[in-house]
Amino acid sequence: MPVSAATAAKLREAMQRLLAGEPIRTDGALTKENLAREAGVSHATVHRAEDILAEWDAKVPRQVRRTPGKVRRDEDIDTLRRQLRGAKQQITELNGKLDALATVTANLYHENFALRRKLGQNPRIAVLPAAD
Known part of the structure; x- marks a missing residue:
């Protein structure tokens, strides 16, 4: 029985x-379950x-589990990890310089x-007052 x-x-x-990455009711994952939820119909419907499932399968040959938001999140995480590695490397270098200066x-x-x-001078070094 076809749909109305x-x-x-x-x-x-x-x-x-x-497909445009602009879901209203779902997380945006390209799944048939999300298609039903996004349309506000049952999975059976x-x-x-x-005919609509054939269009869906043509446009989404495999179900993609990562939404555009998740892709952006993962890219942001990768960028932040690279920045963190760079910062750690810089900290290591600066700690080495600090040890050398000490x-x-x-x-x-x-x-x-x-x-x-x-x-013959007093070898004691005067203590400077603490800065406020």
Whole structure:
């Protein structure tokens, strides 16, 4: 038993929205179940609309599980992961430089301390007041 003209129109409109990536009632995945939900009809009704299913199968040869939103999300995640790797690499480089500077500072402190002792000056270094 074929579907009514009104139901066929609903299914075609729903198909256009899904294929355009502009769903109203679903997550946008290109599945026959979402076609039914998007059109507001039962799953059985979709299967009775053989001509519309043939159009669907021609436009969507395999069911795609990722919606355009999920594709964008995955691309954003990949971009953020690349940025995170770059930031981690930069942090590693900066930590290496910081360690090197700490070593140089410690060596300069000890040299300064030894030179002050040789000159007979008080080797203690004045403590600076903390900044507010």
